[in-house]
Amino acid sequence: MKRFGFFAGLLLLTLFCLGPLVWQLITAFKPTAELTTLPPLLPSRPTLNHFAAIFAGHPFLRIIANSFVVAVACTVLSLAVGSLAAFALARLPIKRKGLILALVLCGSMFPPIATVSPLYMIIRTLAVRDTLLALILTYTSFALPLTIWVLTHFFRSIPRELYAAARIDGCTAFQSFRMVMLPLAVPGLVATAILVFIYSWNEFLFALTFTATAASRTIPVGIALFPGLHEVPWGEIAAASVVVTLPLLGLVFIFQRRIIEGLTAGAVKG
Amino acid sequence: MAEIGLQDVHKSFKDVEVLRELNLTIKDKEFFTFVGPSGCGKSTILNLLAGLEAVTSGAVFFNGENVNALPPGDRDVAMVFQSYALYPHMRVYDNLAFPLKVKKEAPEEIRGKVHGVAAVLGLEPLLKRFPRELSGGQRQRVALGRALIRRPRVFLMDEPLSNLDARLRVEMRAELKELHQRFPATTVYVTHDQEEAMALSDRIAVLNRGRVEQCGPPEEIYGQPATLFVAEFVGSPPMNVIDGSLLPHLPVSPSVLGLQDEGNLVVGIRPADVDVLSQEETGTLSAQVLLIEPTGNNTWVDGLWRGMKLKGRAVPGDPLTPGRPGFFRILPDRWHFFHKTSGRRVG
Numbered sequence: 001m002k003r004f005g006f007f008a009g010l011l012l013l014t015l016f017c018l019g020p021l022v023w024q025l026i027t028a029f030k031p032t033a034e035l036t037t038l039p040p041l042l043p044s045r046p047t048l049n050h051f052a053a054i055f056a057g058h059p060f061l062r063i064i065a066n067s068f069v070v071a072v073a074c075t076v077l078s079l080a081v082g083s084l085a086a087f088a089l090a091r092l093p094i095k096r097k098g099l100i101l102a103l104v105l106c107g108s109m110f111p112p113i114a115t116v117s118p119l120y121m122i123i124r125t126l127a128v129r130d131t132l133l134a135l136i137l138t139y140t141s142f143a144l145p146l147t148i149w150v151l152t153h154f155f156r157s158i159p160r161e162l163y164a165a166a167r168i169d170g171c172t173a174f175q176s177f178r179m180v181m182l183p184l185a186v187p188g189l190v191a192t193a194i195l196v197f198i199y200s201w202n203e204f205l206f207a208l209t210f211t212a213t214a215a216s217r218t219i220p221v222g223i224a225l226f227p228g229l230h231e232v233p234w235g236e237i238a239a240a241s242v243v244v245t246l247p248l249l250g251l252v253f254i255f256q257r258r259i260i261e262g263l264t265a266g267a268v269k270g
Numbered sequence: 271m272a273e274i275g276l277q278d279v280h281k282s283f284k285d286v287e288v289l290r291e292l293n294l295t296i297k298d299k300e301f302f303t304f305v306g307p308s309g310c311g312k313s314t315i316l317n318l319l320a321g322l323e324a325v326t327s328g329a330v331f332f333n334g335e336n337v338n339a340l341p342p343g344d345r346d347v348a349m350v351f352q353s354y355a356l357y358p359h360m361r362v363y364d365n366l367a368f369p370l371k372v373k374k375e376a377p378e379e380i381r382g383k384v385h386g387v388a389a390v391l392g393l394e395p396l397l398k399r400f401p402r403e404l405s406g407g408q409r410q411r412v413a414l415g416r417a418l419i420r421r422p423r424v425f426l427m428d429e430p431l432s433n434l435d436a437r438l439r440v441e442m443r444a445e446l447k448e449l450h451q452r453f454p455a456t457t458v459y460v461t462h463d464q465e466e467a468m469a470l471s472d473r474i475a476v477l478n479r480g481r482v483e484q485c486g487p488p489e490e491i492y493g494q495p496a497t498l499f500v501a502e503f504v505g506s507p508p509m510n511v512i513d514g515s516l517l518p519h520l521p522v523s524p525s526v527l528g529l530q531d532e533g534n535l536v537v538g539i540r541p542a543d544v545d546v547l548s549q550e551e552t553g554t555l556s557a558q559v560l561l562i563e564p565t566g567n568n569t570w571v572d573g574l575w576r577g578m579k580l581k582g583r584a585v586p587g588d589p590l591t592p593g594r595p596g597f598f599r600i601l602p603d604r605w606h607f608f609h610k611t612s613g614r615r616v617g
Contacts, residue, residue, distance in 0.1 A: 161355035164322050167342040168349045169369040169416070179372075183359045 021245075027238035035234050050239035054226075059214040063222035064244065070132050070218055071200040074139040078196045079189055081140070082147030087177045089148070090155035091163050101152065108145035112205050123210055130212045138206050143196040150195075154188030155181060190255045198248055219244045272346075272423035272456050273298045274319065275331035281314055281480075282326045288314050289480045292328065296473075299454040301447075305467040306477035307503070312460045316426045319458060321345050332423060343372075345424075348417035352429040354409045356401040362388075362412050363397040369420045387415045390449075407438045414446075418453070425457040431466065443469055464504045468492065476500045494606075498613040501538045501606055507570055510544070510580050512537040514610060519576065521553040522605050535616070536608045543604035544582030546571040547597045548590055554597035555580070559590050573598060 027035065028050055030043040054060045085104075089097050119138060120129075128134040158181060166176035182189075204220040211217045217225075223240045226233050279292035288311045296302045304312040317323040318330060321342035329336050337345055348369070356365050363384055364371075370380045388394045391411045401409055410430065417425055430446075431439045447470055450457060461467050467474050468488040475485040476499070484496035495501035501509050512520070514535035522537075550556060557573030557580060564570075569584040573596050582598050590596050607617045 161351045161353050165355040170343040170372040
């Protein structure tokens, strides 16, 4: 009985979390006529028309490519800058580390809506409005606090002796970062990369503000601006959402093992 | 090869003074051990020698050259850590080769040296394994190999044996000593285990709260402890310490040694210098047997004498029973006298 209650609870929670996604999935395959009627819950004749529609007539592939470039560039940039900063904060003799970390965190505390107009001015002054660079720079600056915090804690969890051993074995601080600390931080890097990637992939507000044309439009904005003359094209929106969620799912599944894998096992006794 | 000099070395962390007035010379090819209870600053000394920490004041010399400003990589020292600190993402081969790769030695040369060291330490069959696939003893050997492979000027060892089980520890201890005899190099060793220090070292420095209490060869540290702290720290089981006020009841008179002021003395006697008999003899101390601990080659006996505990060694074949009287016979000339307030040895 107790077990039953446990599983019933699990089922309820799963339904609660997955509900919207499942609804989206069902909607994507429903013929337009059935979209706003219930029953049927499941489409009577599953159709791929919505999927065809999003690629025909819209620059949707271009928009996906834009999102991909922005997300990858932002992830790479965040990890490159963030891992160096985090390593320094975790291991190098720097004064006032706590203060630096607190300030870094402050940067991410402003609600995006509060920073959007000053950022817009900066973007315009830099003449990068409606380019992918505008989004890459903005996303990186918002992803860096998270990156630095997660990686600082990750580097700190790598036994101090390993860094000391590398230094004594002849490495400079940078060499010990590159040859010892970085390879050991791979699980942390992967986890952070996924978070940053998802953030850049899904971000809406800045993307809406800083882009004007399909040349730099990203997926969330692209989907929101699907042209509907007399009605909201729910079917297309659902189909597009399904299409763009797949890469994220793939990413997480591929790297899941890598994240969990305890690479540091055997470093020290235990 | 290197002679190490420590001149007036002080080290503080914030307000806490960890080391003070450290003045020492460690000779070339010497096996030198710092021993002391935890928190006495012994690991800090190694970090200072390695260059992982900077001295607060004073200077460290290698062969007469001040190395204060030299980063760890340029000091040509190797360190073996208590936790081994093997690189977990590298196979044994790459762990051993790492210091040479960093120095950009030629690959063929590296290969030769790795196999050479692996042969000495019996690591040949393990070269393709990862550290996590090794036992504690094997990891220890790899850590040792990674230090040996560079032929550094100085070996630093931070409690390298304390993570091993008792039997392996004794085996590795012998192996360390043998290695040092085969490839003599200046070795600075740190341990809290006085027995290990005695067994391995040419000279020992006993540290207490950041200060050297005594520095000398093991026999001298054991036979003529300079302070009460050293006397109690070195030797197992630890020395019996008897207050000077009980001197009139002891079969020894400090006045014979030309000492006065009996009330301000503390008397020490090692359990190994005390025989415990079941029959009274002249000059024995009569006590009540509390505890008998056979350890194989010795049987230690705790007795209660005038309200204090005395430890001695049972004479083989002389039966003692807890709760019954035992007679403690103290070997002449084995007394140690210390000044009560300063703890310094007298006489």
